[in-house]
Amino acid sequence: MITEEILKSVFKPHNLKWRTAITKVEPNRLITRGYLQEELVGNTSFSDMVYLLVKGKMPSKSESKMLESVLVSFCDHGVTPPSTQSARIMASTGSPLHACLAGGLLAFGKNHAGAIENSMHLLQEGVARTPPEESLDDTARILVDEFMSRQEKIPGFGHRYHNADPRAPRLMELAREMECLGRHGELALSIESLLHKSKNIRMNIDGANAGILSDLGFDWRLGSGIFMIGRLPGILAHTYEEISRESPFRKFFHIEEIYYDGKE
């Protein structure tokens, strides 16, 4: 006989697919990572929530403060970033707000947002391969030498607009103050010291945040995600500015089009 139990077991396999550890949704009850949402609202900061959602547990007070500084540091870079330009171009065509924000994020390709992930990856690999009792200076030297021999830029160092990115030292200073500076941040500082001496290149915001986020325990694959959370308010502000202060469907550049020889 087909019992209710069998019925359920037949029914279940097809529905086992959607599962999550993030939020449990019940009628009139939303539990995120073990906390009732109505208790989170008003008692936790936004950076607490980011940490809780992604890492599954509450940060310490200083971890939360540190993450907040990281998020704030990503806020905006004027009209120079491709993500901002894309969002404004779309806004100008009359695309709705959510499509403009989405379009902005689509410009976070590896050349734009990849630096922070690559920098985190590098620092996490570097620290993982250095025995905990050993200094990171040797690791830094090996890494710098390798990149130099390949004539590649080390992700997280140097900037196309700034030769001394003012956000990086500020972030490292805060990391020290909040006691959030660990092995990854140290490795980043060690690399900077070598690059500064030999090539006058300094750590940029990606390098600083890569060290800090790694010390906060974030998987390098999440780096550009944190960047996007921090930057979305800036993209919103630009989209809104475009809509409210510029004329629709304006031309963004004087195009003096060069029609070059069309061989594939």
Added chain:
Amino acid sequence: MITEEILKSVFKPHNLKWRTAITKVEPNRLITRGYLQEELVGNTSFSDMVYLLVKGKMPSKSESKMLESVLVSFCDHGVTPPSTQSARIMASTGSPLHACLAGGLLAFGKNHAGAIENSMHLLQEGVARTPPEESLDDTARILVDEFMSRQEKIPGFGHRYHNADPRAPRLMELAREMECLGRHGELALSIESLLHKSKNIRMNIDGANAGILSDLGFDWRLGSGIFMIGRLPGILAHTYEEISRESPFRKFFHIEEIYYDGKE
């Protein structure tokens, strides 16, 4: 003779296009809404930054705290929202992180995120049309009657999963505590009171945040943008969970496809 000045004037018209009041970018100097970024980092909260970027000035302490609560309240709703489902489906296909987050935002259509904007629009219109010395109860009644006569739902009230959304009263309570409850929030409460008596329908999270954001002075066209800022960490958490805990390119549903009569 063509002087430097003429040269500049000829040159400029084509480049006047990219302008912004948000961030001034100079070598080694980033000034956002009048503040040096290195001074913002570490001294301002994330919600300060959202307010500053979008509204062009710093919020008061309680405004900032209130906005933070709003952002936190949007954090996550499990795997039920279309935006979360879209992001996870894309993640499963191997789309990179930034494309999944963008894809999530593309599902903030008017039926999903429109409620908060429509609710803000309604409250802002309602308050604007009520002389400041008059009670909002009459306005509430007129609005409720009009929607009921059209057999339409009032945006910001009722929920398809919850009949008493636990986030809404918590937010209104905080608004009261932080002295952020103004005419818009009052109108929302007035509408709820009528709807609750007549139809047992309560304010949902969108209605509560619509009232609060309106009282904080946000243009209704920004409502879904604030929602997306608050939700992006949740979408990131789901995307990461999909990548790290589920098998790639999994089937999301048992599709028992119905092939109905194909007349257009």
Added chain:
Amino acid sequence: MITEEILKSVFKPHNLKWRTAITKVEPNRLITRGYLQEELVGNTSFSDMVYLLVKGKMPSKSESKMLESVLVSFCDHGVTPPSTQSARIMASTGSPLHACLAGGLLAFGKNHAGAIENSMHLLQEGVARTPPEESLDDTARILVDEFMSRQEKIPGFGHRYHNADPRAPRLMELAREMECLGRHGELALSIESLLHKSKNIRMNIDGANAGILSDLGFDWRLGSGIFMIGRLPGILAHTYEEISRESPFRKFFHIEEIYYDGKE
């Protein structure tokens, strides 16, 4: 007793959701709008497929030829369209191909792609409101007068780069040759005649295609979709050109940033 039938009926309601009249998928058998796909491949043109998929039946030979001309006419407009600019900016950031194409489409806002939909809407309304035995000249005059009194541009007429869009007369000529010119195309021609006399404004590609697609029986809400199908190859070509011929993460413009007074 719970029989297999009951079991199925219990099971079904949750799975009835995904249904389609477009393609029936069975193991080793794909039936699109009633045709086996292996019989469609090699026997039908691309425009046949577009028509079949969207409208649920095969077009006549001349309808198919006409639709193909419409699709070809949308092919490309150099680097001037916002959609092309967006896709190239994203490609330059290292975003993958599918994200660049998606990003290109996000710039089809109402100011960019809306013209064809608005033009179709206008022509379809105009024709629907004119009794079939009556001339469309009066309708044309009423429409032109109304837009002029509102000082608005009529969608489908005039162009910001061309004062005589060469694609429009060619398309109308083909429509005549292929006997695809119906009431909607006639109304468009009638409007053009009035605008040309009074303001030297001519039909543009959107106006021509709006007339033709309406005469082919397409719902105006599909207009921008047909445009996007026609334009996607151009966006692909530009994305590929960007990747293969330009340096990554290049600056797209000399930004002479104007930092204007930041009042909201």
Added chain:
Amino acid sequence: MITEEILKSVFKPHNLKWRTAITKVEPNRLITRGYLQEELVGNTSFSDMVYLLVKGKMPSKSESKMLESVLVSFCDHGVTPPSTQSARIMASTGSPLHACLAGGLLAFGKNHAGAIENSMHLLQEGVARTPPEESLDDTARILVDEFMSRQEKIPGFGHRYHNADPRAPRLMELAREMECLGRHGELALSIESLLHKSKNIRMNIDGANAGILSDLGFDWRLGSGIFMIGRLPGILAHTYEEISRESPFRKFFHIEEIYYDGKE
């Protein structure tokens, strides 16, 4: 003295950035890859245009016919593909058409659309490394052995819904008829022959099209782009079906949410 020439030379460097070999835009004149657009419209097929835009020259008649068959073969796969599901979910939220199509494309991740690119890459490498006078059977064997030893699937062979994808043999048959079968298609057939004998696995649509597109001279990095051009009409049809035949913001599945242990 600053002459007009100097003026221009000063002016130019900042505007040299936007250049293209695809379409030259002049007032009332659009020249694509050397052809006036008004002469292309009506005289060239859609697949001619795809080939011309991407490869910079006109295809032969049989190349064009072959490419058209490839495009048609990608048309639709019911509601099973993640791209179709994403587009429909977005349409249901009320996202506008262009955002739904964009969202559909964002689901063309490497697990969904990557197969055709990987298959093209494999065949192009395989052929490039085999001296032209040598048989491809040895190359096929080496490739199959390598993938088997790594316990990986060979891209372009096997399908999760079909064990004998009906589109693949049809495409290969057409390639033979149209004399478009070259070394890449032969290598694909050779691999299939080995896989079929040893594991009863057959070529799928991606494998067939990978061989054909490679023989038509397409760079493997364009594979998913061609796929997306072919599939966009299907996504449009589904989006339109969702809008016109389903209720807005419907639930797509019965979510029996499993809240698993939330350790990161």
